[in-house]
Amino acid sequence: MSEKAREALPDDPLADTSQLLSHEVPPGVDRRNFLIRSAVGGAAAVLTGCSVPDSERAAKAAATVPPAKAAEASAPALSADLDVVKKGAGPVLTTVDEFYKVGPGPSSSHTIGPMRITYDFYQRATKLPADQLAKATKLQVNLFGSLSATGKGHGTERAALAGLVGKEPATVDPKFLDAMKDNPDQVFPVKLGDKSINVSLKDIIYDATKGDFKHPNTMTVKLLAGNDVLLEQEYYSVGGGFIEWKGYTPPKKNTPKYPFRTMKELRAHADDNKTTIAKIMMANEMSIAGRSEAEVNAFLDKIINAMTATVKSGLAMPEDDVLPGPIKLHSKAATVYKRAMDDKFQADRGIGVLSAFALAASEENGRGHLVITAPTGGSAGVMPALVYALMEVRKVDRQKVRDGMLAAAAVGYLCKHHATLSAAEGGCQAEIGVASSMAAALTATAYDAPSTVVENAAESALEHHLGMTCDPVAGYVQVPCIERCAFGAVKAWTAYAIASNEIASRHRVNFDETVLALAQTAKEMNSKYKETSEAGLAQSVVLC
Numbered sequence: 001m002s003e004k005a006r007e008a009l010p011d012d013p014l015a016d017t018s019q020l021l022s023h024e025v026p027p028g029v030d031r032r033n034f035l036i037r038s039a040v041g042g043a044a045a046v047l048t049g050c051s052v053p054d055s056e057r058a059a060k061a062a063a064t065v066p067p068a069k070a071a072e073a074s075a076p077a078l079s080a081d082l083d084v085v086k087k088g089a090g091p092v093l094t095t096v097d098e099f100y101k102v103g104p105g106p107s108s109s110h111t112i113g114p115m116r117i118t119y120d121f122y123q124r125a126t127k128l129p130a131d132q133l134a135k136a137t138k139l140q141v142n143l144f145g146s147l148s149a150t151g152k153g154h155g156t157e158r159a160a161l162a163g164l165v166g167k168e169p170a171t172v173d174p175k176f177l178d179a180m181k182d183n184p185d186q187v188f189p190v191k192l193g194d195k196s197i198n199v200s201l202k203d204i205i206y207d208a209t210k211g212d213f214k215h216p217n218t219m220t221v222k223l224l225a226g227n228d229v230l231l232e233q234e235y236y237s238v239g240g241g242f243i244e245w246k247g248y249t250p251p252k253k254n255t256p257k258y259p260f261r262t263m264k265e266l267r268a269h270a271d272d273n274k275t276t277i278a279k280i281m282m283a284n285e286m287s288i289a290g291r292s293e294a295e296v297n298a299f300l301d302k303i304i305n306a307m308t309a310t311v312k313s314g315l316a317m318p319e320d321d322v323l324p325g326p327i328k329l330h331s332k333a334a335t336v337y338k339r340a341m342d343d344k345f346q347a348d349r350g351i352g353v354l355s356a357f358a359l360a361a362s363e364e365n366g367r368g369h370l371v372i373t374a375p376t377g378g379s380a381g382v383m384p385a386l387v388y389a390l391m392e393v394r395k396v397d398r399q400k401v402r403d404g405m406l407a408a409a410a411v412g413y414l415c416k417h418h419a420t421l422s423a424a425e426g427g428c429q430a431e432i433g434v435a436s437s438m439a440a441a442l443t444a445t446a447y448d449a450p451s452t453v454v455e456n457a458a459e460s461a462l463e464h465h466l467g468m469t470c471d472p473v474a475g476y477v478q479v480p481c482i483e484r485c486a487f488g489a490v491k492a493w494t495a496y497a498i499a500s501n502e503i504a505s506r507h508r509v510n511f512d513e514t515v516l517a518l519a520q521t522a523k524e525m526n527s528k529y530k531e532t533s534e535a536g537l538a539q540s541v542v543l544c
C-alpha cells in the first residue's frame with residue numbers, strides 16, 4: 001500500500017479511490033490473478049502464524065501469475081475527461097430533480113439517456129443559422145458499445161428517434177413509443193427552421209459494440225447536408241438518465257450549505273447540528289438549487305405520487321398479461337399479490353406483498369411505461385415498492401416519506417459520486433444494489449431512526465449486492481431484472497430490520513467503505529457482465 005493510501009484510509013476511506021488495492025500490480029501481470037494469489041498468500045501467512053513481509057509476499061504472488069492475456073476481457077477504462085469521473089473529488093452537488101427522473105422504461109441509460117441526448121441535439125440543431133439549415137438533408141444517430149450491444153432489447157432506437165422528433169422523457173406518451181414498434185417504417189417530419197427533414201428508425205444505426213470509447217454508452221448524432229456534416233456531437237449516457245457530451249462542463253451550481261463528500265461527513269453535519277440526514281439534505285437542496293422548501297417538497301411529492309402510481313398500474317394489469325419481447329414473459333405481480341394476501345402467516349404475507357409491489361413497478365418498466373429512475377430504470381421497482389408499502393399499507397406520514405426520499409437520494413448521490421449507477425460500468429450491483437441501499441435509508445428515515453441506523457441500513461443493503469452482474473436475457477430488462485427488483489426491495493427491508501435491531505455502534509462496516517468496494521468491484525468486473533448480454537443468464541437461458 002502506498003504511503004498516500006496509508007494516510008488516507010483510516011479516517012477517510014474515499015479520499016483516494018485510485019489507491020484501492022493492497023499492492024502495486026507488477027507490469028505485465030494480470031491484475032486479478034495477482035490479487036488472488038497475493039490474498040491467498042496473506043491468508044496462508046495468518047493461518048500458519050508465519051509473518052511474511054508485504055514486499056516479499058507481493059513478489060511471490062507475482063511469480064506465480066501467468067502473463068496477462070485477456071486484455072479484451074477488461075472493460076475499456078473510462079476517460080478521465082468525463083465529469084462523472086472527475087467529480088468524485090469535490091462535494092456532492094447533485095439535486096433531487098436531476099436524480100429522480102420520470103421517463104419511459106425499460107432502462108434509464110438505454111432509453112431515458114438516449115432520448116435526452118437526441119432531444120438535446122435537436123435543440124442545438126434548431127439554433128443553427130438559417131442558411132445552414134436550408135442545406136440539411138438528413139439526421140443520423142450512431143449507437144456504440146453497450147447501447148449497440150443491448151439497445152434492441154431496450155428500445156434504444158425508438159427512444160433516440162422520439163428525442164429527435166422533439167419528445168422529452170417525462171412527457172412522452174408510452175403509446176407513441178409502442179406505435180413505433182408496431183409500425184417500424186413510420187416516417188416523422190422534423191422541423192428545423194424552414195426546413196423539414198424526414199426521419200425514421202432507419203436513421204438510428206447500431207454501430208460498433210467494441211472500441212476505444214470514452215464511455216461504454218457512447219453515441220453520436222449528426223445533421224448532414226449530403227455527405228457534409230453541418231453539426232455533429234458525441235454523447236455519453238452515463239447512467240441513471242444522466243448525460244454528458246464531448247467537451248461537457250457541468251452547470252455552475254451554488255455552494256451547498258453543508259458540503260459533504262462522504263457519508264461520514266454527511267452524518268457529522270447531522271450529528272453536530274443535532275438534526276437528521278434528511279434536514280441536512282433539504283438545506284443543501286435549497287442552497288444548491290436556490291429553491292424554497294415548499295418547492296423541493298412539491299417535487300418530492302410528484303415523485304412519491306408517480307412511484308405509487310406505477311405500483312398501482314402494475315398491480316392492475318391482467319394476470320395473463322405477456323410482456324413485450326422474445327422471452328414471452330408472463331407478468332406475475334397481480335397473481336403474487338392476490339395469493340400473498342391469502343397467506344395464513346403474517347410474515348409471509350408481508351414479504352409476498354412487498355415483492356408484488358416491486359414486481360408491479362418493474363413490470364411497468366418492462367412494458368416501456370413511465371417509471372422513475374431511483375437510481376435507474378432497471379431498478380425502478382425497488383424504491384416504489386417501499387414507498388408504496390410505507391404510504392399505502394403502513395400509512396406513514398407523508399412528511400416522513402419525503403424525508404426518506406431525501407436520505408435515499410443522499411445514498412444514491414454518494415454511489416454516483418464515488419462509484420457508478422451504470423450497469424455498463426459496474427453491473428447490477430450499481431443498479432439494484434444502489435436502489436436497495438437507497439430503499440433501506442428511506443425506510444429507516446421514515447421510521448425516525450437515528451443517522452447511525454440510517455447509514456447502517458444503507459450499508460448493509462449495498463454490501464449484500466456487491467459483485468452482482470448484469471446479464472439480461474436477450475438484452476431485455478425482464479430476466480433477471482423484474483424478480484431482482486423484488487429481492488432488492490425485500491433486502492432493503494431486511495437491512496432496515498437488522499440495522500434497527502442490532503446495537504448500532506457495533507456495526508462493523510461503514511457505508512463509505514462499501515461504496516469503495518462497489519467502485520473497486522465495478523472496476524475489476526469482467527466486461528461481459530456489464531450489460532452486454534454476452535454471459536451469465538443471457539448465455540445460459542435458451543429461448544425457444
Ligand code: SF4
Binds near residue numbers: 379429472
Ligand atoms: S440485470 Fe440488473 S443492471 Fe442489468 S439490466 Fe437487469 S436490472 Fe439492470
